[in-house]
Amino acid sequence: MDNWWKDKVVYQIYPRSFKDSNGDGIGDIKGIIQKLPYLAELGINIIWLSPVYDSPDDDNGYDIRDYYSINEKFGTMEDLEILFEYAKQFDIKIMMDMVVNHTSDEHYWFKESKKSKQNPYRDYYIWKDPNEENEPPNNWGSSFGGSAWEYDETTKQYYLHIFGKKQPDLNWENEKLRKEIYEMMNFWVDKGVSGFRLDVINMISKQQDFPDGLLRENGWGKGSPYYYNGPRIHEFLQEMNKEVFDGNDLIVVGEMPRLSLEDAIKYTDSARNEIDMVFHFEHTRLGEGEQGKWTPQEWNLTELKEILSEWQYTLNDVGWNSLYWSNHDQPRAISRFGNDSKKYREISGKMLAICLHFHKGTPYIYQGEEIGMINPYFKKISDYRDTEVINNYKQLISDRLLNHEDMMKGIKERSRDTARTPMQWNSQDYAGFTDGIPWIPISDNYLIINAEKAKNDEDSIFYLYKELIQLRKELPIIVEGKYDIIYPEDEDVYAFSRKLDTEELIIICNFTDKELSKDLQNFKINKENILINNYDSIVINQNNKIALAPYQSVVFYNKF
Ligand code: ISL
Numbered sequence: 001m002d003n004w005w006k007d008k009v010v011y012q013i014y015p016r017s018f019k020d021s022n023g024d025g026i027g028d029i030k031g032i033i034q035k036l037p038y039l040a041e042l043g044i045n046i047i048w049l050s051p052v053y054d055s056p057d058d059d060n061g062y063d064i065r066d067y068y069s070i071n072e073k074f075g076t077m078e079d080l081e082i083l084f085e086y087a088k089q090f091d092i093k094i095m096m097d098m099v100v101n102h103t104s105d106e107h108y109w110f111k112e113s114k115k116s117k118q119n120p121y122r123d124y125y126i127w128k129d130p131n132e133e134n135e136p137p138n139n140w141g142s143s144f145g146g147s148a149w150e151y152d153e154t155t156k157q158y159y160l161h162i163f164g165k166k167q168p169d170l171n172w173e174n175e176k177l178r179k180e181i182y183e184m185m186n187f188w189v190d191k192g193v194s195g196f197r198l199d200v201i202n203m204i205s206k207q208q209d210f211p212d213g214l215l216r217e218n219g220w221g222k223g224s225p226y227y228y229n230g231p232r233i234h235e236f237l238q239e240m241n242k243e244v245f246d247g248n249d250l251i252v253v254g255e256m257p258r259l260s261l262e263d264a265i266k267y268t269d270s271a272r273n274e275i276d277m278v279f280h281f282e283h284t285r286l287g288e289g290e291q292g293k294w295t296p297q298e299w300n301l302t303e304l305k306e307i308l309s310e311w312q313y314t315l316n317d318v319g320w321n322s323l324y325w326s327n328h329d330q331p332r333a334i335s336r337f338g339n340d341s342k343k344y345r346e347i348s349g350k351m352l353a354i355c356l357h358f359h360k361g362t363p364y365i366y367q368g369e370e371i372g373m374i375n376p377y378f379k380k381i382s383d384y385r386d387t388e389v390i391n392n393y394k395q396l397i398s399d400r401l402l403n404h405e406d407m408m409k410g411i412k413e414r415s416r417d418t419a420r421t422p423m424q425w426n427s428q429d430y431a432g433f434t435d436g437i438p439w440i441p442i443s444d445n446y447l448i449i450n451a452e453k454a455k456n457d458e459d460s461i462f463y464l465y466k467e468l469i470q471l472r473k474e475l476p477i478i479v480e481g482k483y484d485i486i487y488p489e490d491e492d493v494y495a496f497s498r499k500l501d502t503e504e505l506i507i508i509c510n511f512t513d514k515e516l517s518k519d520l521q522n523f524k525i526n527k528e529n530i531l532i533n534n535y536d537s538i539v540i541n542q543n544n545k546i547a548l549a550p551y552q553s554v555v556f557y558n559k560f
Pocket residue numbers: 059062063099143163199200255257293328329330416
């Protein structure tokens with residue numbers, strides 16, 4: 001095993017919703033410190049900390065105003081240093097979220113950049129003249145609705161913002177800017193961080209002729225082919241590697257939407273010195289309808305298997321996968337891929353955990369997943385906070401592309417706020433998250449779903465996660481074993497094997513609420529070899545027919 005992080009599990013903390021220590025309704029760094037023993041008990045060794053830098057919070061911290069200081073709402077630099085120190089005692093490392101595709105429009109660089117065309121910071125961002133019709137330089141739409149260009153009166157030019165208007169894109173063509181970014185990242189390495197999660201890092205190299213994109217129904221052009229995986233992306237990452245990562249033994253994860261398998265190999269091939277692993281989004285896009293995630297459709301297990309298997313096969317020898325069902329941008333895992341009804345919530349959550357953690361790659365647990373949290377299904381639009389929801393709601397409704405009811409359906413199922421409601425710690429007021437009023441409502445299921453309850457029940461999903469994390473440290477086959485899909489065309493069961501030398505794992509997961517009987521004639525499955533099972537028992541009939549209960553998941557471990 002060549003990398004320290006390979007047998008570890010990452011836990012993502014979205015600070016504003018994790019634990020509030022001072023009653024202002026916003027989670028903070030001291031809150032994280034209070035909960036380190038909880039994380040240590042779970043057994044995770046790496047925290048991915050979503051941004052805590054100074055920010056006006058237009059996009060909850062993914063709009064950084066100052067890379068060198070901490071958002072007052074979350075605490076101080078000293079608090080963070082204490083967190084780093086204290087985490088060491090629990091053998092937990094910290095991976096910082098790092099957003100360098102864009103900054104806040106309140107960042108010093110942008111404020112300078114806006115002042116005049118001659119300003120030394122002008123070229124830190126992407127400024128363009130209006131086109132001949134006095135309109136934006138091209139037709140690209142922003143991810144958060146509207147044009148990707150914003151006009152600025154002072155210099156009569158537009159600046160590019162792929163996300164919100166308060167998130168201007170940095171100009172990576174500018175070497176001075178790149179040097180400043182590396183210097184800043186080194187500041188954090190010197191502070192003792194163990195790695196970075198690089199936000200939309202495959203967007204930093206833009207095609208320099210900025211052509212119009214294919215026109216979409218919403219009236220904006222699709223710019224993504226011109227800014228994802230652009231012409232100089234590998235050069236920039238190799239440079240970053242040389243300037244920041246080299247010799248520091250970090251874990252470096254690239255968040256990379258719209259990623260081909262070929263590109264993924266290039267990014268993560270250790271011989272190329274770029275990054276350690278990628279976060280792709282293929283499976284999260286299953287069941288997107290006409291208006292993308294806002295019009296969710298049914299999806300098939302066979303499609304999910306096809307996507308995940310392709311990544312498993314492609315990144316087997318070269319590169320490395322990130323394994324996740326959910327994060328702060330995605331719905332809750334159980335609501336999205338399992339069954340969040342009272343009857344099946346826990347059991348399907350356990351099934352998803354087993355399924356994911358036995359794939360090859362690094363598993364990510366998004367806060368609350370380990371206690372089986374589900375989408376809050378807020379009924380009122382006023383309960384949602386995310387700028388992406390609010391802008392898209394306004395736009396899709398005013399363009400009459402969706403009516404209120406249909407849009408609400410999409411929001412309840414897929415909006416980013418579904419995963420951003422506060423962590424449910426116990427059955428006290430506001431789920432023990434805060435003594436004040438939380439910045440976003442608490443899901444009203446907290447009396448049933450909370451950490452205290454999960455910890456008091458030895459059969460809970462929490463302890464299954466704990467076991468999975470432990471097993472990974474004990475059995476190299478979970479880390480290194482080669483993946484092989486079993487019965488790819490089966491529409492109900494996700495089965496696969498892992499092989500390493502004389503050992504083998506067989507993983508079987510029922511993704512339905514039905515009892516199923518499956519023929520596993522060619523596989524060695526016997527009760528004595530069960531490694532993990534989310535039910536107390538399993539029925540294996542003659543001829544290796546296995547009878548699976550709803551959402552049952554079982555793993556066999558064979559040695560030859
Ligand atoms: O969430 C998405 C779809 O709803 C993604 O398209 C997401 O916007 C994209 O993956 C980029 O996400 C990252 O960068 C954004 C930030 O808003 C997200 O929270 C972050 O994870 C801009 O910094």
